[in-house]
Amino acid sequence: MRNFIFGALCALGLTSTAQASEDFQADKFHxxxxxxxxxxxxxxxxxxxxxxLPRLESQVRMCDANLGKKLFEDDILALTDYLNDNYYHFKK
Ligand code: HEC
Structure with a gap:
């Protein structure tokens, strides 16, 4: 039982650091x-x-840095995708 609980906590800990941004919505954030x-x-x-596309990503990083939001990696990529899908349309 103890092991089970420990394991479950570990798993939770891992998911929350790896995907801290599950509820990130690029359109709303933007x-x-x-x-x-x-x-x-x-x-x-x-x-x-x-x-x-790489320039778009680095521009998103630069503007995020200006903004001081310090977005997670996943969120930067989601935002880059959002801009690409809606405006830039570079091939991936
Ligand atoms: C602190 C002000 C500021 C904020 C906030 C800001 N940007 Fe920018 N952004 C700029 C400036 C300045 C430029 C350069 C504009 C120019 O060249 O005329 C720019 C340019 C860009 C470009 C390139 C446009 C092109 O010429 O292709 C992208 C993409 C971009 N921003 C994305 C974002 C995203 C995404 C956010 C939100 C995370 C954001 N910006 C927030 C200041 C800002």
Whole structure:
């Protein structure tokens, strides 16, 4: 019994660190946090700077750093995907 409980706690601990962001919603986060300095027009303007998926990811990291949110890795990737699916459409 003791072992069982210990095992269960361990498993819980692991999932919460590995996926701390299960309820992260890229669209809501974006609307709430990413439209203060620029709106979504910067993603579609003709002279936009991001021109590849890796650049998009690093730009998301940079803007996250500016914002001071310190998003989890998974959330950065989810946000990158969100922008790619909705605006950039780079091939994965
Ligand atoms: C502190 C202000 C600030 C916040 C908040 C911010 N950004 Fe930015 N972002 C910038 C600036 C400045 C640029 C560069 C704009 C330019 O080149 O004219 C930029 C550009 C970008 C670009 C590149 C646009 C292009 O030219 O292709 C992306 C993508 C982007 N931001 C994503 C985000 C995301 C995602 C968030 C929310 C996590 C966010 N930004 C929040 C300041 C901010």
């Amino acid at each position: 609307q709430a946090n990413c439209t203060g300095c620029h709106d979504s027009k910067v993603y579609t303007r003709s002279n936009r700077r991001v021109n590849s």
